[in-house]
Amino acid sequence: MIDIAHLTHVYPGTRKTPPRTAIDDLSLTIGDGEFCILSGPNGSGKSTLFRILCGMSLPSSGRISMGGFDLLKYPSKARAQMGVVFQSPAIDKHLSVAENLRLHAVLYGLRGGEYDHRLTEALAWTDLKDRLADKVDTLSGGLARQVELAKCLLTRPSILLLDEPTTGLDPSSRRNFIMALHKIQRERRMTVLMTSHIFSEAEDADRVAIMKGGRLLGLDSPQDLRAKLGREMVVIQSRHAESLEARIRSELGLKTRRYGDEVRLEETSNGDSLPVLEKLLARYRADIDSIAIKQPTLEDVFIHLTGQTAEQIEREQMEGAHP
Amino acid sequence: MIRVALALAHREFIRFIRQPQRVVGTVAQPILFWLFLGSGFSSSFRAPGMEHISYLEYFYPGVMLMMMLFASIFSSITIIEDRDAGFLQSVLVAPVSRLSIVLGKVLGGTAIAMVQTLIFTIAAPFLGLSLGLGSLALLIGAYVLTSMGFAAMGFLFAWPMRSSSGFHAIMMVFLMPLWMLSGALFPIEKVPGWLHILMTINPVAHALVLMRMPFYMTAEQALSDQRYLTALAVTVLWTAVCLLGSMRRVEKRDRGLVQTSLTPH
Numbered sequence: 001m002i003d004i005a006h007l008t009h010v011y012p013g014t015r016k017t018p019p020r021t022a023i024d025d026l027s028l029t030i031g032d033g034e035f036c037i038l039s040g041p042n043g044s045g046k047s048t049l050f051r052i053l054c055g056m057s058l059p060s061s062g063r064i065s066m067g068g069f070d071l072l073k074y075p076s077k078a079r080a081q082m083g084v085v086f087q088s089p090a091i092d093k094h095l096s097v098a099e100n101l102r103l104h105a106v107l108y109g110l111r112g113g114e115y116d117h118r119l120t121e122a123l124a125w126t127d128l129k130d131r132l133a134d135k136v137d138t139l140s141g142g143l144a145r146q147v148e149l150a151k152c153l154l155t156r157p158s159i160l161l162l163d164e165p166t167t168g169l170d171p172s173s174r175r176n177f178i179m180a181l182h183k184i185q186r187e188r189r190m191t192v193l194m195t196s197h198i199f200s201e202a203e204d205a206d207r208v209a210i211m212k213g214g215r216l217l218g219l220d221s222p223q224d225l226r227a228k229l230g231r232e233m234v235v236i237q238s239r240h241a242e243s244l245e246a247r248i249r250s251e252l253g254l255k256t257r258r259y260g261d262e263v264r265l266e267e268t269s270n271g272d273s274l275p276v277l278e279k280l281l282a283r284y285r286a287d288i289d290s291i292a293i294k295q296p297t298l299e300d301v302f303i304h305l306t307g308q309t310a311e312q313i314e315r316e317q318m319e320g321a322h323p
Numbered sequence: 324m325i326r327v328a329l330a331l332a333h334r335e336f337i338r339f340i341r342q343p344q345r346v347v348g349t350v351a352q353p354i355l356f357w358l359f360l361g362s363g364f365s366s367s368f369r370a371p372g373m374e375h376i377s378y379l380e381y382f383y384p385g386v387m388l389m390m391m392l393f394a395s396i397f398s399s400i401t402i403i404e405d406r407d408a409g410f411l412q413s414v415l416v417a418p419v420s421r422l423s424i425v426l427g428k429v430l431g432g433t434a435i436a437m438v439q440t441l442i443f444t445i446a447a448p449f450l451g452l453s454l455g456l457g458s459l460a461l462l463i464g465a466y467v468l469t470s471m472g473f474a475a476m477g478f479l480f481a482w483p484m485r486s487s488s489g490f491h492a493i494m495m496v497f498l499m500p501l502w503m504l505s506g507a508l509f510p511i512e513k514v515p516g517w518l519h520i521l522m523t524i525n526p527v528a529h530a531l532v533l534m535r536m537p538f539y540m541t542a543e544q545a546l547s548d549q550r551y552l553t554a555l556a557v558t559v560l561w562t563a564v565c566l567l568g569s570m571r572r573v574e575k576r577d578r579g580l581v582q583t584s585l586t587p588h
Contacts, residue, residue, distance in 0.1 A: 008579070009579040010579050010580040011579065012579075012580045013580075019580050054412075054416045055416060055576070056412070056415060056416065056576060056577075057576055057577050057578070057579070058576050058578040058579065059579045060578075060579030060580050060581050061579075061581065076418045077418070079416055079417065079418040080418040082416070084413070084416045086409055086412050086413065088408070088409035088412075089408065089409050089410075090409045090410055090412050090413035091410065091413070092334065092338070092408075092410050093408070094341055094342075095334065095337065099334075099337070102330075103330055103334055104417075106326060106327055106330040107327060107414065107417035107418075107419055108417060108418065151413075
């Protein structure tokens with residue numbers, strides 16, 4: 001279990017910049033065996049939270065318990081039951097796969113027969129069995145990620161933290177990685193907290209936490225998050241989105257939200273969408289570039305909660321998603 | 324803790340061996356320095372009290388010290404590389420003592436320096452220097468101690484650095500002068516007053532004493548010589564200070580501003 005209570009982190013300012021609050025009184029509990037995705041725009045505080053959770057930074061205030069151990073008071077005990085997969089590769093490219101795994105085992109006090117046994121277990125799901133003697137820098141990105149995960153599994157962590165682990169992977173490697181992760185998580189009943197910008201990765205999670213400005217905006221199962229938006233929505237692209245939105249509001253009395261040049265009628269209940277769409281098209285044809293009925297996705301939930309446009313999210317993903 | 328430190332040191336050594344350019348560079352460079360400078364200055368060098376010594380011979384322990392300094396610099400740069408590449412973070416989140424992280428780097432750097440200096444020791448007979456078993460043991464002890472001292476000093480400086488170019492600056496304005504003013508290049512006796520002061524307070528100069536005396540004394544003579552014992556004590560001291568300082572640096576985690584010092588919002 002990961003239990004975060006009233007966590008606040010304020011970065012000390014410098015002479016030129018004032019102190020900046022990265023995490024603002026955040027409380028979050030992730031139950032045993034739960035798979036939780038943490039998402040949020042750049043600067044939302046999720047990277048800071050991740051650093052604190054893996055014990056690399058000390059927060060300004062608040063409490064964190066990892067599997068029953070106070071992370072801030074007994075970092076070593078809490079660390080012993082944690083596995084961490086970082087965004088940047090934490091394996092040595094100049095060493096072979098086997099050498100990397102062995103070194104990691106020593107760091108966690110594994111040796112002898114126990115190590116051999118764990119190694120077989122940790123490699124069972126991977127495609128690495130024939131590549132153990134190869135240097136890591138000869139592996140593909142997908143295989144290198146498998147080494148990272150296998151390395152963490154060696155120590156049989158009860159808690160696994162992953163920071164955007166699929167960054168830089170092609171879509172099929174990404175899918176394989178996430179599928180393997182889910183399978184292992186279920187088999188071993190690990191508690192998983194993974195930060196991600198990729199909403200397709202969040203669909204299978206037990207819960208999704210969405211952060212912005214250091215606070216938790218939403219925390220629920222993907223289904224429930226979606227249900228919080230209307231069941232359907234009408235999405236209009238327009239070059240004159242601002243004036244169009246004002247007219248829809250005043251002339252039709254409909255509730256709208258605007259994200260850049262996109263006007264959304266997010267709270268359209270089932271079955272109402274088509275008549276609304278027809279009405280809009282009849283009245284404002286000249287101003288509408290495109291109009292569609294959409295089932296909300298997690299991305300829509302994210303956009304709704306954080307007020308970010310799809311383009312902003314895409315740009316952040318392109319930039320490698322680091323604040 | 325020792326097991327972890329040795330495993331980390333082993334990794335350093337494997338990485339060193341797997342980069343042949345590094346091996347060639349670190350072994351060849353001091354030897355070239357020694358041969359070129361040593362031969363070049365031979366005719367003009369007359370140290371007071373050491374008139375019978377050629378510059379090649381005078382410079383010999385100094386080159387050993389330089390090898391250790393360079394091994395330490397190279398291994399310190401790998402700290403910055405490890406941080407950049409991401410390897411370091413997985414070591415930091417492991418439940419290991421912070422001292423073993425420091426020792427891993429330091430022992431790795433020491434092992435690399437040892438290989439070089441031991442190879443270089445083969446040159447001693449060609450200079451007409453003879454070493455008894457006892458003196459050889461003292462010499463090897465001095466290699467280990469001084470290599471560790473330098474490696475720990477490099478660690479201390481490299482840990483907070485985020486770029487290797489920043490570390491190069493430290494190396495040129497701080498670490499290199501420590502070596503230059505240790506008596507490795509020229510003896511302290513005839514230098515101007517200000518330089519004499521700098522050389523006297525330079526702790527690294529004592530390491531050079533440990534490296535030079537065994538070539539001219541038996542182990543018993545050295546161990547009863549006040550200068551040798553002082554040099555040993557000072558070297559142990561600065562090595563220990565650098566090791567502890569490094570450990571403190573690794574233990575330090577960046578900390579959020581504590582709320583009470585802020586205006587409430």
